[in-house]
Amino acid sequence: MSITRGVVVDVVSTGARPISVSSTIPIALVLTADSAVPAGMKYFDSVKAALADPELSAATDGNLLKYLQFGEDKYGLVVPLIVSVAHIDALDPTIEKSNVITAVNDLATAPSIFGIRPDIIGVGDWSTDIDVQNAVVATADKLKARAFVDLDAVDNADAITKRDALGSRRVTPVFTNLLDWNTALNATDEYSASVVLAYLRASIDGSKDIGYSYSISNRVIPVSGVKTVREFLAGFQDETDPLNEKQITSFINYSGIRTWNYETCDIDPIWQDARRVRIFDLAAFAVIDGIFWAVDRDLNALDAALDSLRAFMANLVGQDVMLGFNVYLDKDLTTPTAISNGEFYFTIEAQETPSPALIKVTFDRVDAYSSVVYERLA
Secondary structure, three states: OOOOOOOOOOOOOOOOOOOOOOOOOOEEEEEEEOOOOOOEEEEEOOHHHHHHOOOHHHOOOOOHHHHHHHHHHHOOOOOOEEEEEEEOOOOOHHHHHHHHHHHHHHHHHHHHHHOOOOOEEEEOOOOOOHHHHHHHHHHHHHHOOEEEEEOOOOOHHHHHHHHOOOOOOOEEEEOOOEEEEEOOOOEEEEEOHHHHHHHHHHHHHOOOOOHHHOOOOOOEOOOOEEOOOOOOOOOOOOOOHHHHHOOOEEEEEOOOEEEEOOEOOOOOHHHHEHHHHHHHHHHHHHHHHHHHHHOOOOHHHHHHHHHHHHHHHHHHHHOOOEEEEEEEEOOOOOOHHHHHOOOOOEEEEEEEOOOOOOOOOOOOOOOOOOHHHHHHHO
8 A cells, every 4th residue: 555645544533532430330348257268359240249259158257258248138239349358367366457457458459450449448347446447548548449447436425536546538437337137147246337338338339320429428228226326316416416527427217227427537628528539539530541542642632632521521510410610721830841741731620519418497487477367357
């Protein structure tokens, strides 16, 4: 074929590329088992697939099968699942604790091993320990993931003291553990809220294409009780108010057992809204994947990348995830020197659609309708 004489045809596209946030978001659980199960991480397409795995089903001790069975029975999730197994040690709990911390730390390598980034992390029975909590914070920060930690508090003062030891925009502290019937024991058993809320988060994610942007507060959870009850009085001050002020998730009994509050323990009030953090985190990852193709291309590719960003944000507005946005080239950073180096800096200004945390109704007794009496008696 000649490229110097005749007709030469080339096919290009300078149009915007589609960018979207997936509604199928991976989850990771750190669970314990005896030595019959190999320690380390395994990937599954669903909770049901994990239960059917010959290696995992060989467990005779630990909480592995307990939490997987709970997840399948209550939620039946079909989402990418990474199980990080830590070996139990009945003789030396300190060894088991170290194994759990190692299993948490291992999750940071999951993207390079399995090609997926777990966005939700739950730790069965061990997330009350401050050292395990610190490992969860570090791993969640590396992965830009969400995590829940159990305070397992006896009262509000205990909960607040434990919460004050934490400070991360990716961790939600939970007041107490949950109770439910364990079919393996034929008795009511205690369940770590860290794992239960991880399942709930994943379930809401998959409920709709924008489920990831929904709060998990005020959601009924399918359990029979809570370990430590907090008094809840709709419309009045109660025992949940001090917890709300400290960004602690609790549980209320109001037409079913419900989650109450969904915040993080970040020091910056802006990033204490767990829903807000997640929306911007997932939008950022979607953008990375959506415009990665434009790196080391030409200026037309850069134009197309900019158009893609604008189309993505417009779509989020149309889906009611964002109220509005502005995408522009930051000229303060994109200097002539930066351009010579092939560096371009875009800024996306955006505000998420709010989720009402307080709805106040005021009844105002007036005399304006006294004329109705005259009309009726006329």
